[in-house]
Amino acid sequence: MSPIGNKRSLFRRVFGTIFAVALAVVVVLTVAGTAYLQRNLADVTRFELHDEAVTLASALDQTDDDIATIESLSLEGKRVTLVAADGTVLYDSEEPAEGMENHARRPEIAAALADGAGTSERSSSTLGEVMLYQAVRLDNGMVVRLAQEQDGFLAVLVSLAVPFIMLAIAVLCLSFIAARHFAATIIAPLQEVDLDHPRRNNDAVYSEMMPMLDRIESQRQELKQQMRALADNDRMRREFTANITHELKTPLTTISGYAELIAGGMVADEADLRDFGGRIHKEAGRLTSLVNDILTLSNLDEAERSELDGSASVLGSVEPVDLPRMLESIQQRLEQMASRAEVTIILDIQPAMVLGVPRLIDELAYNLASNGIRYNLPQGTVTLRCGIDVEDHPYIQVVDTGIGIAPEEQPKVFERFYRVDKSRSKARGGTGLGLAIVKHAAVFHNATIDLASELGMGTCITVTFPVQDLPEM
Ligand code: ADP
Secondary structure (H helix, E strand, O other): OOOOOOOOOHHHHHHHHHHHHHHHHHHHHHHHHHHHHHHHHHHHHHHHHHHHHHHHHHHHHOOOOHHHHHHHOOOOOOEEEEEOOOOOEEEEOOOOHHHOOOOOOOHHHHHHHHHOEEEEEEEOOOOOOEEEEEEEEOOOOOEEEEEEEEOOHHHHHHHOHHHHHHHHHHHHHHHHHHHHHHHHHHHHHHHOOOOOOHHHHOOOOOHHHHHHHHHHHHHHHHHHHHHHHHHHHHHHHHHHHHHHHHHHHHHHHHHHHHHHHHHOOOOOOHHHHHHHHHHHHHHHHHHHHHHHHHHHHHHHHHHHHHHHHOOOOOOOOOEEEEHHHHHHHHHHHHHHHHHHOOOEEEEEEOOOEEEEOHHHHHHHHHHHHHHHHHOOOOOOEEEEEEEEOOOOOEEEEEEEOOOOOOOOOOOOOOOOOOOOOHHHHHHOOOOOOHHHHHHHHHHHOOOEEEEEEEOOOEEEEEEEOOOOOOOOO
């Protein structure tokens, strides 16, 4: 679009401003100039008229027949009037003297009769023409008067109309050229702004633009962060989906393989049949744990989202949880598993209450305790501990004397499906989601997790809750 076509173009504004200012200057100068010119012209005419009147008077003083002398002179463009001492008009070069009224009261005549000479001026038309009068008394007592018309202000102005219009057109053209130039000069730094790196423009742009560029930069950074977070989320979601598919497929393949053998009558031996049935049962159990863990995680994800938009949690109601009683229950449920692994569970419990979702806190502690057993060594121990620390924070701590986690693996074990030793995890019925659930359950309760571990020595995981403000029971 052309710069003139666009109503809001910078060019239009610059052009409008320059033209308006220039035109105003031209108008003011023309008016002032006209007034000055008109004044000057009137002054010159007045002087000339005075000189001519004095010359005429001295000529008349030397003749006897004033009227004949006046008529013999050629005084072009001037009106000559001869007035008697009583004001009677004796002669006028433009009108018959008889029809003219007595002039004794005309200011220039009255002044000439009294003082020898007099001047005056009177407007004579709508265009502002003025009549200049100069009267001089003769030796014989009569008065001779010369009058000349002088262009008034409007008349001078009208006579200047053509140059004025030409000047206005010139101003219009010059304004157009100047506006093009200024608009381009003003726009140039704006067009050179590097919006991809707003802070690098410091010297190249107007200082007034810096706040705007700063805002663009901070919004760009925000956008970048959001894009990165979105990309991370997307990558994690895709990895999670791929992992779930893989994790679900493995037991299903095993189950369907054994089931096919049994259904096809390929297993004749009773002992084999029982063995296959056992394997199918074990894989089905693994599938159940996997689906349960995935459900819990998805509920935690949903809870985190709904906490953000203020809707109710999908995990259940928040209520006071008695940590010692909960650890006792976990010990009982894991007793069998522990004795199979030749691991002893030790309870070291102090009174502690936490306001939370009971099922989630139970799952958190259960996962830590079962890991303590599954990644332990025969004759090892798992200590389930709870209490209130010195800063009044309730905590749950699970300490084992197991295989430990290498320092470089420690940050990764809370990721979904991450296992240090995949075959060991699977052999012990792990889903790879236990610690991910622990992490999300802790986040949900605003708790922090501390992991301390040494290879071959054991692991200690502490979950510390915020100071509780529990309702009176
Ligand atoms: P899994 O179902 O495989 O146990 P988790 O998420 O509970 O999955 O744990 C992730 C990985 O962290 C485990 O596979 C294991 O390698 C390691 N891990 C977890 N707890 C312990 C522990 N107490 N001692 C040693 N390694 C552990």
